[in-house]
Amino acid sequence: MGEETRLSEEFEITGGDFINGGMASCRIKNILKEIGIDAEITRRVAIASYEAEMNVVMYAKKGIMKFILDSHRITIKVEDEGPGIPDIELAMQPGYSTATPEMREMGFGAGMGLPNIQKNADIFNIVSTVGKGTNLEIIINLNNKNA
Amino acid sequence: MPDPIFYHSIKVDEKKCIGCVVCMKVCPTKAIRIKEKKAVVNAERCIDCGECYRACPYGAITPLTTKTSDITRFKIKVALPSPVLYSQFGSNVMPDQILNALKEIGFDYVYDEALACEMISIAIEEYLERNKSPRPIISSTCPVVVRLIQRLFPSLVSLIIRMEPPREIAAKNLKRELSKEHKISEQDIGIFHITSCPAKMVSINKPETMEKSYLDGAISIKEIYNQLMAQLKRKEHNFILQTQSQASGIGIGWAISGGEIRGIKQDASVSVSGVYDTIRILSDVESGKIKNIEYLECLICPDGCIGGPLTVENRFLAKSHILKLIRKFGGKNRIDISYVKQLYEKNFFSFERNIQPKPFSPLDPDKNEAIRKLKKKERILKNLPGINCGVCGAPDCESFAEDLAKGEKDLTIGRCVFLGE
Numbered sequence: 001m002g003e004e005t006r007l008s009e010e011f012e013i014t015g016g017d018f019i020n021g022g023m024a025s026c027r028i029k030n031i032l033k034e035i036g037i038d039a040e041i042t043r044r045v046a047i048a049s050y051e052a053e054m055n056v057v058m059y060a061k062k063g064i065m066k067f068i069l070d071s072h073r074i075t076i077k078v079e080d081e082g083p084g085i086p087d088i089e090l091a092m093q094p095g096y097s098t099a100t101p102e103m104r105e106m107g108f109g110a111g112m113g114l115p116n117i118q119k120n121a122d123i124f125n126i127v128s129t130v131g132k133g134t135n136l137e138i139i140i141n142l143n144n145k146n147a
Numbered sequence: 148m149p150d151p152i153f154y155h156s157i158k159v160d161e162k163k164c165i166g167c168v169v170c171m172k173v174c175p176t177k178a179i180r181i182k183e184k185k186a187v188v189n190a191e192r193c194i195d196c197g198e199c200y201r202a203c204p205y206g207a208i209t210p211l212t213t214k215t216s217d218i219t220r221f222k223i224k225v226a227l228p229s230p231v232l233y234s235q236f237g238s239n240v241m242p243d244q245i246l247n248a249l250k251e252i253g254f255d256y257v258y259d260e261a262l263a264c265e266m267i268s269i270a271i272e273e274y275l276e277r278n279k280s281p282r283p284i285i286s287s288t289c290p291v292v293v294r295l296i297q298r299l300f301p302s303l304v305s306l307i308i309r310m311e312p313p314r315e316i317a318a319k320n321l322k323r324e325l326s327k328e329h330k331i332s333e334q335d336i337g338i339f340h341i342t343s344c345p346a347k348m349v350s351i352n353k354p355e356t357m358e359k360s361y362l363d364g365a366i367s368i369k370e371i372y373n374q375l376m377a378q379l380k381r382k383e384h385n386f387i388l389q390t391q392s393q394a395s396g397i398g399i400g401w402a403i404s405g406g407e408i409r410g411i412k413q414d415a416s417v418s419v420s421g422v423y424d425t426i427r428i429l430s431d432v433e434s435g436k437i438k439n440i441e442y443l444e445c446l447i448c449p450d451g452c453i454g455g456p457l458t459v460e461n462r463f464l465a466k467s468h469i470l471k472l473i474r475k476f477g478g479k480n481r482i483d484i485s486y487v488k489q490l491y492e493k494n495f496f497s498f499e500r501n502i503q504p505k506p507f508s509p510l511d512p513d514k515n516e517a518i519r520k521l522k523k524k525e526r527i528l529k530n531l532p533g534i535n536c537g538v539c540g541a542p543d544c545e546s547f548a549e550d551l552a553k554g555e556k557d558l559t560i561g562r563c564v565f566l567g568e
Contacts, residue, residue: 005515007522025434035517036509043302047435071515110438 007031007069013056015082018106021057024065025049028076035069041140044120048138049076051113056080058103060133073122076138084130092118092126153190154353156211156345157200161185163207168537170199170208175422176299176507180550181540192507194294195346196422196447197456210345210457213364215371218253221337221363223325226254227317228341230261230394230402231452232368233472234465240379242392242399242472248378249341252371256325260340261398263317265480267310268397268410269487270496274310275413275441281306283417283432283440286407288312290350291447292425293502297355300429301504310496311356313401314340314347318361319495337363341371343455344448356498367457395481396473403469404451407444409478416442421449510553524552532565539563 009031011024029046037045049065056063060082068075085091092114099109118124123139166184178192179199186199186207200208218224226249233242242259249257275284285306287293296303311319318338326333340347340362347365354360400406404420417440419428425445431437448454453465460468490496510524511517527548535543539562541550550558560566 005518007518022434022436026430029430029434031521033506034510034521035514036506036512037514039301039504039506043433046433050434050436069518107438112438116435 005071007035007067009067011065011067013053013060013063013065013078013080015057015059015061015063015080017057021054022050024067025053028067031067031069032074037074037142041074041142045074045076045140048117048120048140051116052076052078052136052138054108055113055134056082058099058108059083063133071142073142074140076136076140078136078138079133080135081133084132084134085126085128086130088126088128153193154349155188155190155193156195156348157188157193157197157208158211159186159188160207160209163205165205165207167204168542169202169204171540171542172537173198173202174542175426176295177542177546179542181537192298194291194298195349196291196295197345198422200345201456210348210367212342212345212348212367212370212457213339215253215366215374217364218337218339218366222331222335223255223329223337224253225256225258225321225325225336225338226250226341226366227258227260227314227321227338227362229314229343229368229452230259230264230399230469231343231455231458231465232341233261233399234402234453234468235368235372235458235460236376236379238468238471242394244379245375246392248375251378252374254339256321258317258321259392259394259398260313260317261392261394261401262482263313263320264398264401264406265395265410265482266487266490267313267316267496268407269480269482269484270310270491271308271407271442272411272413273488273491274308274496275411283437283443284308285429285432286442286444287356287502288401288407288444289346289446289448290344291346291422292445293355294346294349295422295425295447296429297502297505298507299426300433301506303429303433304502304504306432307502309498309501311498315357315361316496322361339363340365341368342366343368343452343458345457346447355502356500358499368455369457369459372459393481394476396476396478397480399469399476400473402451402453403466404446405444406451408442410480411442413441415440416444418444418446418451420446420451420454422447510549520552524548527551527560530560530566531563534565536564 028049032042060080063080066077094115095111097109097111103109121138122141125137128134164185166181171179176192178189180187246257287308322333325336342365351360351362397410400409405418408416408418454462509517510520531544533544539547541547
């Protein structure tokens, strides 16, 4: 497949920046709409990328979100420099959260971030090293919809 | 020029338009371009929000509402005033007087829409209790919000409450009752919404959820105002009123933002008004940012329907008048709840057919081609000054780059005054 029909963009995310948090996922959503990606797929990408972006804002120092679109799938990669997740299985449980009371007051920290990403992704990979950071890979296929 | 696919409630008067860019700059969907010194509306992108009508300094944008002279073709003429009308004549003129004045100027019947609003408040509660579907459920009252969701947020279409708004429910009821009472065909009964909103004409002429609207037209408050005012002045000392309203503050309150949720019990309900804030919150709903909200009331005009472009009274005074009426008429429902529930059971409030998503056309129907055009757009955008002056005839540099990437006829980068020939 030609390079012309592959689209990739990179966004820097700053930890603690709640004002700009959500801008990268919003930009991704608008790109998908301009290209004419199916509304339901666009919504799944929007939700998964927003949750991933806000996780960086809430917990990490900084991070990079990569967005890649090719003719079969949309891939979102998020690499952050943060505290890492000691127990991924626990973090994946709906309702489990390490959010501070301040974050909860802002409406975050319901413990649905990672489960929501998983729910909306076709493939979801997570690798985390305590003290170093967390890497996410979210893949959403363009053709066979996730029921 | 009528469009076969997209019907709209406003048109540009080419004689008055000087191509000043004001309407183009305020359009929230970037539907307007200036071509050869005239505003040209892209019918696909227009959602009938009325921002251009509001902004035009030359009166070049005309709303296509029903003229009062058009009502004569019906045997029985019914006025269905939006509660907004009660905010237009100062705070000492009461709803009864206004309903009566409507009757005096030539309507056979006048029905207070506020009553239907109260019914719908009860029906919304019933709907929220019975439908445990994803949240938030979004109001269907504002026809522009419905259109905005279809176009800009197609994935949210399924969240719109599948229930007709008060004006349609009132009209449906009236058609049935009056045709029975007078033994005439429903076609001989003309029901006219007295409205602050040109977009009502769109929902009447091209309804999304039914074959044919129960309303036969929408008369602008602006158009009928002088006649009503004259009548109200003449009737100042008339204490015997023929037409009485039984509405409470709940129904009257629908005229302002927050009115719809005031009448329902669900605490976790939110009201938003104004086109830009509506777009913002719907975008947040789409990203899953809005959590734990039951019901979302969005109205496209600032402060709700009292901010509609076809009103006469200052919006802030109008709001104050409505708040006064809400206090006066109280928050106790005057509608028989069991009657509403019976109608609900019979699907009286339900859509005949579901709303369909109608997303804007992508950059190209072919995905690979669309990606190519998106990249081209980004390249062009990098070269543009980013000042968003609008002189090229597009509202901002991004739109100009998009038009160029799409290959709009006769459009070259030389149109940018900063890059020049």
